[in-house]
Amino acid sequence: MATTEPTQGGNSLSVPVVGPGHDNVTVTDQISGVVFGKTPLWWFVALAISAGVLMMMLYAIVFLLFTGTGVWGLNIPVAWGFAIINFVWWIGIGHAGTLISAILLLLNQNWRTSINRFAEAMTLFAVACAGIFPILHTGRPWLAVYWLLPYPNTMGLWPQFRSPLIWDVFAVSTYLTISLLFWYVGLIPDLATMRDRAKTYAGQKIYGLFSLGWRGSAKHWHNYESLYLLLAGISTPLVLSVHTVVSFDFSVGQLPGWHATIFPPYFVAGAIYAGFAMVLLLAIPLRKIFHLEDFITIKHLENMGIVTLATGMMVAYGYMVELFMAFYSGNQYEEFMMLNRITGPYQMQWWSLLLCNALAPQVLWVKRIRTSPAALFVVAIIVSIGMWLERFIIVVTSLHRDFLPSSWGMYAGTKWDWALYIGTMGLFLTLFFLFIRFVPMISIFEMRTIVPDSRKGEV
Amino acid sequence: MHERNEPQELHGLMAEFDNGAQLVKAAEQSYARGYRHQDAYSPYPIHALSDALGQAESKVPFLMLCGGIVGALTGFFLQYITAVHSYPLNIGGRPLNSWPSFIPVTFEMTILFAGITGVLSMILLNGLPRPYHPAFNVERFSGASIDRFFLCIEATDPKFDRQETEAFLRSLEPSEVSEVEN
Known part of the structure; x- marks a missing residue:
């Protein structure tokens, strides 16, 4: 499936993953130029809008905290609602960043070089957005510390380690920490470049501070490379474990539609699927606006399209297995759950999710669509919506009609649910706009290893 | 260039090269000459460089x-x-x-x-964080994070001799040799 061939020594190229005529100086100039250039007007406008949406999130949180979780649509029987849907949606999006930075590194896919930095940033910001939901969902976040983390307290209470919910706390916080470290370690040599190129005193000091005095000495690189590879090595099982643990939150429960062994692989595939859609949503405008077409080439977009298609097929397989198992199980509650999804009150959402996640990505079989940024952008939006609907269906349809008809109910998000959900997009975009303005969004030193003139340096 | 000979004043001598291949060759030759207190600087990792400098496995x-x-x-x-x-x-x-x-x-x-x-x-x-290092005193060293390649033989090396080492570095055909002040 992968289109780049294995490389020799990590540096020879079999596909044009960087435009012609580039060398060490031009890649450095162009990528750092995005940061050192004049701040474009659109950036202020975009930041103002996303910061405005972020304000809406803060307002929604303050209102929630002063009024109580009753402002959300949650109630018995559907006590998980938007908070968990959005948590799973955001954390899934993050997974593509780690896949690109770690797994593709180990697989020697050097086209990852020009997209890994902002994909990792996307991971960090997506995990930050995800974390807000379960913490607020605890109802009293200021008490969440002792519900979530093990620490010696006067009440002698400890978390219950046989529950996937506490596994989730460890998985997500480890994921956030390791993603941050991976991202920062990747940045150190580039921050040194920024320090050496900064014209202003403040720029030199601030980049100098964060680059820790990096000099690019052979000793530095030696330890650095060994660490970078190992971080990729430990991030790979980590990223697989995170969404596996998220899926355990559901599959360890006894509810029809949740208690399924397909969940871990199906969730991981769905996470990468949604994540690649988000990487495409970010990469397509970025390359256009900052004229980075030489670095994020059509080849990159096509490869991402192929990964989207492949993981989309895995997700579709997951849907088929769910459908099959519901009837093969011979369990009347499982059968009812599936019939309820297909024909019940949420059938619209179920059919749209099939349309968005299983049908829409099939257009990516066509090379013309895979290589068209506009078409890929549209597919990516459809996939993002589809993956949100998938989590909606999983959370809501299983809860709203479980074993006893007397306890059935309906669920819909209130305007506060929506304000918080859309507000986290504001948080995500605000962080992202700040990131592209102050940090090189493509790994400069890794680009140097793939531009043609560096190959002279290999003996 | 300043004319100073006291070893305390001098961190070492630094030769500048245009590409990684030259740097690796230079590092190999200087290792063969018996220089051990030396370091090489490059804008991206070069695997052959660790071997050329005789570096131990990373811990x-x-x-x-x-x-x-x-x-x-x-x-x-x-x-x-x-x-x-x-x-x-x-x-x-x-x-x-x-x-x-x-x-x-x-x-x-x-x-x-x-x-x-x-x-x-x-x-x-790696001895970081270390905001100050003598290597930064060389004006052209800022190129080490862009597209220049440096080999620095440090004054603490037992074989270091101001004139002889400079002559040796020049024999490697660098684009420039500079003194690194402490």
Whole structure:
């Protein structure tokens, strides 16, 4: 499936993953130029809008905290609602960043070089957005510390380690920490470049501070490379474990539609699927606006399209297995759950999710669509919506009609649910706009290893 | 260039090259000449350079392994002690030490400790953070983070001799040789 061939020594190229005529100086100039250039007007406008949406999130949180979780649509029987849907949606999006930075590194896919930095940033910001939901969902976040983390307290209470919910706390916080470290370690040599190129005193000091005095000495690189590879090595099982643990939150429960062994692989595939859609949503405008077409080439977009298609097929397989198992199980509650999804009150959402996640990505079989940024952008939006609907269906349809008809109910998000959900997009975009303005969004030193003139340096 | 000869004033001599291949060749020759206190600087990692300079294996992998083992033990015993001794709970009749349920947290703690140990060891083994280094006194050194390649033979090397070392560096055909002041 992968289109780049294995490389020799990590540096020879079999596909044009960087435009012609580039060398060490031009890649450095162009990528750092995005940061050192004049701040474009659109950036202020975009930041103002996303910061405005972020304000809406803060307002929604303050209102929630002063009024109580009753402002959300949650109630018995559907006590998980938007908070968990959005948590799973955001954390899934993050997974593509780690896949690109770690797994593709180990697989020697050097086209990852020009997209890994902002994909990792996307991971960090997506995990930050995800974390807000379960913490607020605890109802009293200021008490969440002792519900979530093990620490010696006067009440002698400890978390219950046989529950996937506490596994989730460890998985997500480890994921956030390791993603941050991976991202920062990747940045150190580039921050040194920024320090050496900064014209202003403040720029030199601030980049100098964060680059820790990096000099690019052979000793530095030696330890650095060994660490970078190992971080990729430990991030790979980590990223697989995170969404596996998220899926355990559901599959360890006894509810029809949740208690399924397909969940871990199906969730991981769905996470990468949604994540690649988000990487495409970010990469397509970025390359256009900052004229980075030489670095994020059509080849990159096509490869991402192929990964989207492949993981989309895995997700579709997951849907088929769910459908099959519901009837093969011979369990009347499982059968009812599936019939309820297909024909019940949420059938619209179920059919749209099939349309968005299983049908829409099939257009990516066509090379013309895979290589068209506009078409890929549209597919990516459809996939993002589809993956949100998938989590909606999983959370809501299983809860709203479980074993006893007397306890059935309906669920819909209130305007506060929506304000918080859309507000986290504001948080995500605000962080992202700040990131592209102050940090090189493509790994400069890794680009140097793939531009043609560096190959002279290999003996 | 200043004319100064006291070794305390001088960090070393630095030769500048146009590409990595030249730098690797120069490093090999200077190692063959018996120079040991030397360092090479490049804008991207060059694997052949570590061998040319005779560098030892990185200690990062071993330290990360140790960090991972400590993390695994911490993770497991945190759960064992709390679930068996401090706060025993009967969950569906399972044994108090229901170790299969403790695996996910043990795994996450392994990764967490290994990752943090790895990053700290890389930074500390590299002698960072170190905002000041004599190499930065060379004006052209800012190119080391862009497209220039440097070999620095340090004055602490027993074989270092102001004139002889400079002559040797010049014989490597660098684009420039500069003094590095302390």
